[in-house]
Amino acid sequence: MKQFIEFTLNDKATRLETEPERPLLWILRGDLALTGTKYGCGEGLCGACTVLVNGQAAKACLYSIKDIAGKELTTIEGLAAGGELHPVQRAFVEHDALQCGYCTPGMIMAVVDLLTRNPAATDADIVAGLDNNLCRCGAHQRILEAVRSVARIAPA
Numbered sequence: 001m002k003q004f005i006e007f008t009l010n011d012k013a014t015r016l017e018t019e020p021e022r023p024l025l026w027i028l029r030g031d032l033a034l035t036g037t038k039y040g041c042g043e044g045l046c047g048a049c050t051v052l053v054n055g056q057a058a059k060a061c062l063y064s065i066k067d068i069a070g071k072e073l074t075t076i077e078g079l080a081a082g083g084e085l086h087p088v089q090r091a092f093v094e095h096d097a098l099q100c101g102y103c104t105p106g107m108i109m110a111v112v113d114l115l116t117r118n119p120a121a122t123d124a125d126i127v128a129g130l131d132n133n134l135c136r137c138g139a140h141q142r143i144l145e146a147v148r149s150v151a152r153i154a155p156a
């Protein structure tokens, strides 16, 4: 049976009438046309669907929409502010840290979470922090370079 689910999506109060068990990933991509959040494995293994729930990285394929009720949800579409890319987005552009780009939104959301928790992340922290985000192309080294550059400029 459908219910109203209320949450904050990219800083906007949002109210949806939907089946509460529907996967968050399908709601984002199908109902809300927020297709920056990607479908990869559907099992929490690849990180392509990473979003922020209350500021923490979360795999959208593992959540039902009812799990988001009352929470703050941020997708890649909500990361830039005031017409400016987020520093992590800018670093990915500057370091050419993508090939096909399919993993990129999820990678960026995971990095935002990592550097929010640990602005002075070491190399080991960065590698460990991206352990659950897979890149099927040859971009991983450039991704690490991009993250290192932001970690260096982030306040300690």
Ligand code: FES
Binding pocket: 038, 039, 040, 041, 042, 043, 044, 045, 046, 047, 048, 049, 050, 059, 060, 061, 062
């Ligand atoms: S699609 Fe969610 S982790 Fe792979």
Ligand code: FES
Binding pocket: 097, 098, 099, 100, 101, 102, 103, 104, 134, 135, 136, 137, 138, 139
């Ligand atoms: S750039 Fe293609 S999957 Fe990462």
